[in-house]
Amino acid sequence: MAYGNPCIISIDPIEKLPLNHFLPGExxxxxxxxxxxxxxxxxxxxxxxxxxxxxxxxxxxxxxEAVKKAKEQGIRVxxxxxxxxxxxxxxxxDISERARSEGLKNVVATALFMSKEPIRExxxxxxxxxxxxxxxxxxxxxKVTGAPLKPVLDAIVTVKGEGIWLELVVLIVPTLNDDxxxxxxxxxxxxxxLGTQVPIHFGRFVPEYKLRNLPRTPVSVLEQxxxxxxxxxxxxxxxxxxxxxxxxHTYCPKCKSTVIRRLGFKLTSNEIQRGVCPKCKxxxxxxxx
Numbered sequence: 001m002a003y004g005n006p007c008i009i010s011i012d013p014i015e016k017l018p019l020n021h022f023l024p025g026e027x028x029x030x031x032x033x034x035x036x037x038x039x040x041x042x043x044x045x046x047x048x049x050x051x052x053x054x055x056x057x058x059x060x061x062x063x064x065e066a067v068k069k070a071k072e073q074g075i076r077v078x079x080x081x082x083x084x085x086x087x088x089x090x091x092x093x094d095i096s097e098r099a100r101s102e103g104l105k106n107v108v109a110t111a112l113f114m115s116k117e118p119i120r121e122x123x124x125x126x127x128x129x130x131x132x133x134x135x136x137x138x139x140x141x142x143k144v145t146g147a148p149l150k151p152v153l154d155a156i157v158t159v160k161g162e163g164i165w166l167e168l169v170v171l172i173v174p175t176l177n178d179d180x181x182x183x184x185x186x187x188x189x190x191x192x193x194l195g196t197q198v199p200i201h202f203g204r205f206v207p208e209y210k211l212r213n214l215p216r217t218p219v220s221v222l223e224q225x226x227x228x229x230x231x232x233x234x235x236x237x238x239x240x241x242x243x244x245x246x247x248x249h250t251y252c253p254k255c256k257s258t259v260i261r262r263l264g265f266k267l268t269s270n271e272i273q274r275g276v277c278p279k280c281k282x283x284x285x286x287x288x289x
Contacts, residue, residue, distance in 0.1 A: 170225075
């Protein structure tokens with residue numbers, strides 16, 4: 001029902017996924033079909049993700065046409081995002097294989113509730129993942145997403161093990177996953193299982209779908225989460241859905257100079273030269289032009 005049948009085709013900044021360390025400033029051709037394998041109570045795109053493809057107006061877009069349209073627009077990256085690419089995985093794979101054969105990159109925004117075997121297949125044609133780690137307890141995952149936590153953690157470790165560029169996104173929802181002790185436990189898990197250089201984005205919750213009764217996340221809480229992550233030793237910690245803010249920028253972990261400046265999703269300057277800080281020559285992990 002979903003194959004070749006997207007409900008969203010958009011041109012976006014790559015920072016919107018979010019990916020801050022993968023070709024900063026690039027535009028993406030973003031593609032989504034209806035549907036999801038989770039049932040997140042706060043879904044930001046519920047009008048598309050919580051319905052079937054036959055319930056929406058869709059576009060007819062073959063894999064060949066998707067690649068053609070990207071190239072016509074001078075776009076080098078195709079993004080699978082907005083809804084959940086796991087549910088249109090075969091479509092994603094066919095576009096990705098064709099895109100890669102024609103010199104384009106593929107990036108994915110996903111909650112990654114998926115078995116290890118297809119993830120490994122996915123990694124063969126994907127250049128970067130922005131994975132939503134929605135919380136750090138089974139109670140939260142079962143209540144808010146309708147799925148258990150452990151398969152997601154295993155999936156994230158699998159992507160990292162395949163050597164694909166990975167960034168994490170954690171939406172902080174007031175009263176549900178904003179316990180700072182649990183945030184520290186999550187950051188320690190990230191350091192132990194993924195290392196200190198995987199970027200993490202703490203996102204601001206906006207009341208939506210079935211959680212409209214909750215307030216927006218206070219910026220001060222997001223800043224506390226960021227402080228905890230930095231204290232644990234994570235080197236690249238961002239705030240998402242908050243702009244302007246100093247935590248939109250990328251800093252050299254050694255000399256602390258600002259190497260990339262952003263205003264929300266907009267890139268305003270990029271000082272990285274061949275992957276290194278221009279001041280102290282420290283290598284900044286990522287995929288750079």
